[in-house]
Amino acid sequence: MELEEGKERFIEAWGALGSSWGVTRTMAQIHALLLVSNTPKSSDDVMEELQISRGNVNTNMRMLVDWGLAYKKLIPGERKEFFIGEKDMSKVIKSIVIARKKRELEPMLRLLDELTGVEGKDAEAEDFRNVVKDLKLYSHKADSALDALVKVDSNWFFSTLLSMIK
Amino acid sequence: MELEEGKERFIEAWGALGSSWGVTRTMAQIHALLLVSNTPKSSDDVMEELQISRGNVNTNMRMLVDWGLAYKKLIPGERKEFFIGEKDMSKVIKSIVIARKKRELEPMLRLLDELTGVEGKDAEAEDFRNVVKDLKLYSHKADSALDALVKVDSNWFFSTLLSMIK
DNA sequence: CCATACTTTCAGTAAATACTGAAAGCGGGG
DNA sequence: CCCCGCTTTCAGTATTTACTGAAAGTATGG
Numbered sequence: 001m002e003l004e005e006g007k008e009r010f011i012e013a014w015g016a017l018g019s020s021w022g023v024t025r026t027m028a029q030i031h032a033l034l035l036v037s038n039t040p041k042s043s044d045d046v047m048e049e050l051q052i053s054r055g056n057v058n059t060n061m062r063m064l065v066d067w068g069l070a071y072k073k074l075i076p077g078e079r080k081e082f083f084i085g086e087k088d089m090s091k092v093i094k095s096i097v098i099a100r101k102k103r104e105l106e107p108m109l110r111l112l113d114e115l116t117g118v119e120g121k122d123a124e125a126e127d128f129r130n131v132v133k134d135l136k137l138y139s140h141k142a143d144s145a146l147d148a149l150v151k152v153d154s155n156w157f158f159s160t161l162l163s164m165i166k
Numbered sequence: 167m168e169l170e171e172g173k174e175r176f177i178e179a180w181g182a183l184g185s186s187w188g189v190t191r192t193m194a195q196i197h198a199l200l201l202v203s204n205t206p207k208s209s210d211d212v213m214e215e216l217q218i219s220r221g222n223v224n225t226n227m228r229m230l231v232d233w234g235l236a237y238k239k240l241i242p243g244e245r246k247e248f249f250i251g252e253k254d255m256s257k258v259i260k261s262i263v264i265a266r267k268k269r270e271l272e273p274m275l276r277l278l279d280e281l282t283g284v285e286g287k288d289a290e291a292e293d294f295r296n297v298v299k300d301l302k303l304y305s306h307k308a309d310s311a312l313d314a315l316v317k318v319d320s321n322w323f324f325s326t327l328l329s330m331i332k
Numbered sequence: 333c334c335a336t337a338c339t340t341t342c343a344g345t346a347a348a349t350a351c352t353g354a355a356a357g358c359g360g361g362g
Numbered sequence: 363c364c365c366c367g368c369t370t371t372c373a374g375t376a377t378t379t380a381c382t383g384a385a386a387g388t389a390t391g392g
Contacts, residue, residue: 001280001281001283001284001285002284002285002286003284003285003286003290003291003294005284006281006284006294006298007294009277009280009281010277010281010294010298013273013274013277017270017273017274020188020266020269020270021270022186035297036293036294036297038289038290038293087297087300089300089301089303089304090304093304100186103186104183104186104187107179107183108179108183111175111176111179114167114175115167115172115175115176117167118167118168118169118171118172119167119168119169120168120169123204124169124204125169127202127204128169128172128173128176128202131201131202131253132172132176134253134255135255137255138255138256138259
């Protein structure tokens with residue numbers, strides 16, 4: 001396969017994958033483009049290569065920087081801003097985990113805490129409290145596990161995990 | 167908090183959470199409704215309680231059954247089909263993991279395998295192959311870890327994981 | 333302190349996604 | 363073997379979500 005074709009296919013696939021990870025298609029495609037580029041890219045470069053509008057590039061680029069998936073790179077003598085992608089996959093994974101945890105798991109935990117206090121002594125209320133309690137247990141475990149995941153070196157994490165389970 | 171209010175809030179929140187887990191809002195809401203009900207529900211029950219159309223209930227209910235998040239429950243003397251929700255959270259988590267893995271991770275692995283073979287001897291091609299290689303490594307690790315997760319008892323999994331990391 | 337080169341914002345619009353409801357399909361009972 | 367109660371399907375429509383592009387904002391150099 002030719003390099004150019006490979007890059008295109010990668011950008012497309014990373015975009016599709018991203019959209020099921022809470023990263024919009026375009027955001028993931030920009031990230032993919034940065035991943036497969038060994039030189040920094042300006043907004044104009046990205047606009048041209050992915051055929052998207054300036055506003056779209058700007059918004060998604062800022063999101064990528066927010067998430068820690070890309071960095072601004074100032075080039076001496078240039079007034080434009082340039083960007084490079086985070087290529088360390090363990091960092092990429094960590095960034096995504098952190099963002100999703102904040103967005104999804106934490107609000108859930110807050111709700112579950114409130115729901116523990118539903119009133120009622122009948123079987124129905126009892127059942128409800130049990131579902132909530134169980135869910136809370138798993139959510140807290142998941143929360144702690146994810147915290148741990150982002151703290152430790154991912155390489156170590158996965159290999160230990162595997163040897164433990166096999 | 168009253169039981170009814172608790173149920174409503176739970177259904178709403180579970181719906182919102184679901185949508186960021188590849189489960190549509192309605193599918194997750196139906197699942198939530200089944201979770202907090204101690205009696206089986208028919209399509210008509212769900213239509214009424216969630217104020218959604220018959221077609222919508224039918225489609226999403228079948229998806230829930232596909233995913234292993236709900237089961238058909240035949241009630242003697244009734245011609246309607248009734249459904250109950252999977253309340254074992256470890257099973258719920260496993261089901262979701264399996265579905266997403268199939269949908270997301272596996273296509274990615276196939277693509278990455280193809281992309282390993284891009285041609286070119288220059289630095290650019292070399293860099294590209296490295297990104298792909300690295301990503302492939304993590305993807306395979308994640309794949310194995312998820313396989314392991316669905317095989318073992320989740321309770322054991324999480325607690326061992328935690329004690330290992332702490 | 334203006335001109336210029338770039339970045340940001342956001343109202344309007346396009347695209348993707350999910351839902352409705354009516355019609356067709358299906359199967360058991362009479 | 364056909365009626366009835368229920369389930370499934372799917373074209374049309376609504377809703378949500380993402381993108382565009384032009385105008386406003388900002389900073390730098392002269």
